[in-house]
Amino acid sequence: MIGKILNGRYHIIRQLGKGGFGETYLAEDQWLDRDNRCVVKRLKPDVINAVTLRLFETEAQVLTKLGSHDQIPQLLAHFQQDQEFYLVQEFIDGHDLTQEIRTNYQWSETEVIKLLEEILAILEFVHQQNPPVIHRDIKPANIMRRRKDGKIMLIDFGGVKRVKTEGGGSTLLTPVVGTQGYTPDEQWKNKAQLCSDIYAVGIMAIEALTGLQPRQHLRDSKTGQLLWRDRAEVD
Known part of the structure; x- marks a missing residue:
């Protein structure tokens, strides 16, 4: 994953963590000029079907609502690529x-x-x-x-x-x-x-x-x- 560019914009810099839900990486959004750091989470479901897609979209909606709070990271993007799901969130320094x-x-x-x-x-x-x-x-x-x-x-x-x-x-x-x-x-x-x-x-x-x-x-x-x-x- 290191060095890979996801969705044509998110350049993976290094791994931050790994757990039961997938892996977390520090990335740079190449579409932004200033502080372009973000956190990319890669989710790898066992099965990908209509239910999986619906659940992923539902979870993204939940995270979007929660991110309106100043003390919860904002969800910046979510997408699917190469049979895997990705969430892009605000980087917290x-x-x-x-x-x-x-x-x-x-x-x-x-x-x-x-x-x-x-x-x-x-x-x-x-x-x-x-x-x-x-x-x-x-x-x-x-x-x-x-x-x-x-x-x-x-x-x-x-x-x-x-x-x-x-x-x-x-x-x-x-x-x-x-x-x-x-x-x-x-x-x-x-x-x-x-x-x-x-x-x-x-x-x-x-x-x-x-x-x-x-x-x-x-x-x-x-x-x-x-x-x-x-x-x-x-x-």
Whole structure:
């Protein structure tokens, strides 16, 4: 992929990441003169048919709506080439929170509250879409600190899916995704809800407060809840 030009304009510079949804690359939009950096995501579905095409278009529409928020990357383009699907998104100059939420480094309660307020304000926008959507993979690696103003950005919406409400409950319509440690039990059972994202945010807060990764905490044998309060100084 490196050096390839996609859709006659997006020059692939280097790979940024790889996951269950495909690969992510830093690219340059050759049609632009100024800062022309962008992020290209290559998706490789197992089967390409009318349903696949419809789902891809639907997801692009969802990402377009979400990108209207200042703290979510904008979707710049989407296209199909050589039996593969591509999303082109705004490049965010900054670093992800794995550089801030680190093992053996504890945040203060005040710092964590500030982070929570900012993350939850973005999630409120995501969850209030019509129909609502769930991010499903909130973790430090998917939250960036924008260099120009220090604001956080919620990224990597590869797992975001729309939900439909039936009888007051939200039912997920797509395959299971998530990251071990941050994903709640109901999501692994393909029953993710809006509150599943809130759980992941809570796990991030505990990680910042204690300086321990989720897998390093013991769990209550009866409730399954993390045992962490003796590792942090909180109200």
